[in-house]
Amino acid sequence: MSENKKFVQGNEACVEGALYAGLDFYAGYPITPSTEIAEILSYRLPRIGGKFIQMEDEIASLCAIIGASLTGRKVMTATSGPGFSLMQEALGYAVMAEIPCVIVDVQRGGPSTGIPTHGSQGDVNQARWGTHGDHAIIAMTASNHQDVFAVTVEAFNLAETYRTPVILLFDEVVGHMRERLVIPEPGVIPLVDRLRTSVKGGVDYHPYLPREDGRLPMSDFGGVHRYNVTGLFHDMWGFPSAEPRAVHGLLHHLVDKLENRTNLLARYKEYYLEDAEHLLLSYGSAARSARHVVENRRLRGEKLGLLELQTLWPFPENLVREKCAGAKSVIVVEQNMGQILREVKLVVDEPQKVFLANRIDGVFITPVDIMNIFRLIQGKGV
Amino acid sequence: MAVKDYIRERFFPHLWCPGCGHGMVLNGMLQAVEKLGMSKNEIVMVSGIGCSARISGYVDFHTLHTIHGRALAFATGVKMSRPELNLIVPMGDGDALAIGGNHFIHAARRNIDITAIVMNNRIYGMTGGQFSPLSGPGIRATTAPFTNIDYSFDVVELAKAAGATFVARTTSYHVQQIADILRNAILHEGFSVVEILSQCPTYFGRKNKAGDAVDMVRWFKNNTTPIGSKAKQENPDLIERGIFVQTERPEYCSEYDKIVEIAERGN
Numbered sequence: 001m002s003e004n005k006k007f008v009q010g011n012e013a014c015v016e017g018a019l020y021a022g023l024d025f026y027a028g029y030p031i032t033p034s035t036e037i038a039e040i041l042s043y044r045l046p047r048i049g050g051k052f053i054q055m056e057d058e059i060a061s062l063c064a065i066i067g068a069s070l071t072g073r074k075v076m077t078a079t080s081g082p083g084f085s086l087m088q089e090a091l092g093y094a095v096m097a098e099i100p101c102v103i104v105d106v107q108r109g110g111p112s113t114g115i116p117t118h119g120s121q122g123d124v125n126q127a128r129w130g131t132h133g134d135h136a137i138i139a140m141t142a143s144n145h146q147d148v149f150a151v152t153v154e155a156f157n158l159a160e161t162y163r164t165p166v167i168l169l170f171d172e173v174v175g176h177m178r179e180r181l182v183i184p185e186p187g188v189i190p191l192v193d194r195l196r197t198s199v200k201g202g203v204d205y206h207p208y209l210p211r212e213d214g215r216l217p218m219s220d221f222g223g224v225h226r227y228n229v230t231g232l233f234h235d236m237w238g239f240p241s242a243e244p245r246a247v248h249g250l251l252h253h254l255v256d257k258l259e260n261r262t263n264l265l266a267r268y269k270e271y272y273l274e275d276a277e278h279l280l281l282s283y284g285s286a287a288r289s290a291r292h293v294v295e296n297r298r299l300r301g302e303k304l305g306l307l308e309l310q311t312l313w314p315f316p317e318n319l320v321r322e323k324c325a326g327a328k329s330v331i332v333v334e335q336n337m338g339q340i341l342r343e344v345k346l347v348v349d350e351p352q353k354v355f356l357a358n359r360i361d362g363v364f365i366t367p368v369d370i371m372n373i374f375r376l377i378q379g380k381g382v
Numbered sequence: 383m384a385v386k387d388y389i390r391e392r393f394f395p396h397l398w399c400p401g402c403g404h405g406m407v408l409n410g411m412l413q414a415v416e417k418l419g420m421s422k423n424e425i426v427m428v429s430g431i432g433c434s435a436r437i438s439g440y441v442d443f444h445t446l447h448t449i450h451g452r453a454l455a456f457a458t459g460v461k462m463s464r465p466e467l468n469l470i471v472p473m474g475d476g477d478a479l480a481i482g483g484n485h486f487i488h489a490a491r492r493n494i495d496i497t498a499i500v501m502n503n504r505i506y507g508m509t510g511g512q513f514s515p516l517s518g519p520g521i522r523a524t525t526a527p528f529t530n531i532d533y534s535f536d537v538v539e540l541a542k543a544a545g546a547t548f549v550a551r552t553t554s555y556h557v558q559q560i561a562d563i564l565r566n567a568i569l570h571e572g573f574s575v576v577e578i579l580s581q582c583p584t585y586f587g588r589k590n591k592a593g594d595a596v597d598m599v600r601w602f603k604n605n606t607t608p609i610g611s612k613a614k615q616e617n618p619d620l621i622e623r624g625i626f627v628q629t630e631r632p633e634y635c636s637e638y639d640k641i642v643e644i645a646e647r648g649n
Contacts, residue, residue: 025459025462025463027459027462043645046638046641046642046644046645046646047645047646047648049642049646051462051463051638053458053459053462053638055455055458055488056455056484056485056488057484059452059455060452060455060458060484060485060488061455063448063449063452063455063456063458063459064455064456064458064459064462065459066456066459067428067446067455067456067457067458067459067460067461067463068459068460068462068463069459070446070460071460071463071464071467072463073463075459089449089452090449090452093448093449221426221444221446221460221464221467222423222424222426222444222464222466222467223423224423226422226423226442226443226444226445227444227445228438228439228445228446228447229445229446229447230447231447231448231449232447239393239439240439240447
């Protein structure tokens with residue numbers, strides 16, 4: 001076995017992706033089922049000159065990585081539902097102050113303490129709307145370890161490109177399952193480094209004035225440009241402003257920079273969609289069972305296809321509308337009570353053809369569960 | 383560099399009420415920084431939310447105006463990432479010790495090299511005069527119309543117990559002492575807590591018939607005394623001023639450097 005081939009948990013695949021992307025500062029608080037991410041990084045980061053700190057709670061963890069990001073580091077924290085709830089306040093700060101950071105939520109069953117050692121995909125809407133106020137957010141997921149690695153690298157790239165927090169919505173099943181991971185050689189996956197300003201010291205620098213391409217070059221705290229960062233609405237220097245044009249302009253900027261790029265941000269995989277009569281739409285661990293169903297039924301000549309979403313937010317509405325257009329039925333496979341189902345129904349031309357195959361009892365959804373729904377839709381009975 | 387070179391002059395006059403003590407804290411702090419001859423580029427000021435937190439907008443440092451109670455958590459990230467920077471974290475009493483109480487004790491426990499200033503006016507000013515964990519019993523506030531029954535923290539005792547290695551107290555009357563203590567606090571390698579009693583004539587003063595700003599500052603003059611003074615022995619109700627703790631204990635970032643050395647040897 002060569003060195004870059006590993007047999008690991010999904011949480012470790014996430015760590016490998018983060019380190020590949022250049023992570024050099026992590027702050028976190030222990031919580032099942034994400035803890036392995038902190039454990040492994042406490043060992044790996046100091047070996048490469050990075051920093052690891054265990055904070056007093058998840059609130060402090062996200063605050064600490066925001067502070068570290070401002071000094072120029074690539075930063076991440078990881079948690080699960082209850083900790084993700086605590087992070088919502090600082091998440092809004094990172095959105096408002098446009099701080100690149102990556103937040104991993106290895107989902108477990110909720111609400112509240114819920115079912116800590118079992119999988120769920122119940123935090124999808126919290127990722128979208130958990131923090132208060134209008135805003136846009138990027139949230140991504142993956143169903144296998146190679147993809148966990150890839151979307152983690154992508155999360156860091158998008159965080160730097162758009163100066164935004166990026167949420168990785170993994171779940172207990174992928175997080176704790178072991179499978180093969182091949183780590184690409186350095187340079188194989190392109191990395192986006194921090195875009196720093198070329199404005200010289202002593203010359204007026206505008207940390208919140210977007211360039212023509214919409215990007216905002218940063219200046220590290222401790223460098224030659226001293227500026228203000230705040231969670232208040234602010235002007236192009238970062239100073240608080242309640243001037244209506246400034247408030248309106250900034251809110252639009254924060255939303256438009258991501259929502260206007262929904263197609264560009266859409267990451268997905270598709271299986272047998274060319275001639276599919278029935279389409280399964282899934283994401284994360286649930287997509288594994290959905291894929292099994294599709295491949296199994298294809299052996300019997302049944303024309304099923306799978307659209308696996310990796311970008312959940314901004315919701316890739318054009319992609320979903322187009323892919324679902326010709327299908328006789330669309331079955332959304334997820335482990336919650338229909339959080340993505342609702343989005344799909346909103347964007348497709350024939351919402352009455354969209355059905356839900358879910359499981360919310362803490363047990364991983366099986367191909368049989370999905371087949372039972374499929375048979376019901378076809379009027380065949382279970 | 384003159385003191386005025388450390389401020390962002392275009393934002394003055396400041397937003398604090400006439401008679402507020404926070405401007406005196408700003409004055410004392412700038413004198414301390416000026417005496418230390420520090421470069422503005424090596425200072426990061428992190429603040430939370432409230433009247434106190436707006437101090438960060440007026441100083442020409444790297445300034446991070448964060449969320450209520452969390453300033454020390456943000457500051458910990460900055461310091462841990464760049465230990466060579468000087469971190470100054472001014473907080474209000476509610477900011478530091480109600481919503482931020484957990485971050486306060488854990489920063490003290492780690493002994494991370496940050497200078498924490500508690501600008502204690504015993505009231506929530508920005509929201510209009512509610513009692514704070516430092517108001518104490520018998521005080522009137524907009525949320526204690528029949529007097530407050532909540533006992534208060536003693537910032538000095540709390541900081542000591544939590545492990546802060548530099549702990550001091552002074553008042554807005556004693557501006558020279560603010561400058562002297564802050565100079566020592568900034569130089570101290572470890573977590574420093576400096577409580578500065580500051581007057582809020584607008585809310586605390588009016589609700590508690592404490593008079594105007596001058597009366598309140600005079601109260602600080604007449605009711606405080608240097609640590610261990612004879613006056614304190616004669617009148618135990620006097621509040622002591624000065625440096626209570628100044629000890630050496632390994633600083634957090636230096637200790638982490640040792641971890642890095644151990645980890646790198648293992649490679």
